[in-house]
Each structure stands twice: as C-alpha cells, then as structure tokens.
Amino acid sequence: MLRGTPAFTAALLLLLTGCAGGGAGSGPSSEGGVGLAKAQLARGEAIYRERCYACHEVESGIGEELSPRVLASYHNARSLYDYIDLSMPHDEPGSLSAEEYWAVTAYLIENRGLARLDAPLAEEVADSVRLSTGSRLEAGE
Numbered sequence: 001m002l003r004g005t006p007a008f009t010a011a012l013l014l015l016l017t018g019c020a021g022g023g024a025g026s027g028p029s030s031e032g033g034v035g036l037a038k039a040q041l042a043r044g045e046a047i048y049r050e051r052c053y054a055c056h057e058v059e060s061g062i063g064e065e066l067s068p069r070v071l072a073s074y075h076n077a078r079s080l081y082d083y084i085d086l087s088m089p090h091d092e093p094g095s096l097s098a099e100e101y102w103a104v105t106a107y108l109i110e111n112r113g114l115a116r117l118d119a120p121l122a123e124e125v126a127d128s129v130r131l132s133t134g135s136r137l138e139a140g141e
Ligand code: HEC
Pocket: 048, 051, 052, 053, 054, 055, 056, 062, 063, 064, 066, 070, 083, 084, 088, 089, 090, 091, 104
C-alpha cells in the first residue's frame, strides 16, 4: 500500500545510501593492520632507544641482556607487558603512557623473534600472543 508513494521512495533511498556509506568505509583491511603494526614497532624502537637502551644494551648497563630466552620466560605478551608496565624503566617505573608500553613491548617481541605481529599489540589481543624462542628457529634463522 505504501509502494510508489514518495515516502516509500525516500525510505528506500535512505536505506540504499546508508548501506553504501557503511560498506565503503568499514572493515580495516589486513594491509591496514600490518601498516599500523609497523608504525607501532617503529615507535617502540624509538622509545626503547630513548628509555631502555642505556641500561640494557651497553656493557656497563645495570639491566641484564633482554635475550629471546629471558623474554620468552614471560610466556605471553600480556605478562611481559605487565612486568614492563609495573617495573620499567627501573629508575622511573610507570613513567610511560599505556600506548608507549604497548609499543615498546611489541618492539621487543618482534625484534627478538618471539612472535609475529600482524596487527598492533593491544589489551584485547595480548593474552593470545604466545612468546617462543622457537619462532625464529622455525623461520630458519
Ligand atoms: C635505569 C636502568 C634501567 C632502565 C632505564 C630500564 N631497565 Fe629494565 N631492568 C633494569 C634492571 C636493574 C632490571 C632487573 C630488575 C630486577 O631484577 O628487579 C631490569 C629488568 C628488566 C626486564 C626483566 C628481565 C628478566 O630477567 O626477567 C625487562 C623485560 C626489562 N627490564 C625491560 C625494560 C624496558 C622495556 C625498558 C624501557 C622502557 C627498561 N627495561 C628500562 C634496569 C633498567
């Protein structure tokens, strides 16, 4: 009974344009996830150099070497993040933002070959990112 009335046509148009708009912009492509992950790693590396390097990467540094084996003992990204968030930098614990802690944790995981990150490391995925020294060996390195 509504068919053919201006109201029906308007409703139909709204519906169609609404769908088209939602469709075009929705769903970050996997490529977008990788791009964001790369940006996070670059940021993490910069933070690591600025805030962690002096103690962990120089011979006279007071922090031990953060080797793959040491880091893998945290088992997953969540517990590594929790430790760093709570205790590091040793001279100023808690002085980074959550975003910075995620970035530096992601950098260490990727740099030491403990897991592959195809999307930025964050709260929602951290439990499922398992850390293993084997991932580098499996890759033939
Ligand atoms: C002022 C020196 C200092 C700075 C800066 C520092 N650390 Fe540390 N870090 C230490 C010391 C000392 C320990 C050992 C702490 C302990 O055993 O209680 C340690 C331990 C650690 C551990 C645990 C290693 C293990 O054996 O389990 C991790 C992971 C870590 N640091 C990461 C970081 C990260 C990431 C940063 C930068 C955000 C950072 N640290 C900055 C001194 C430092």
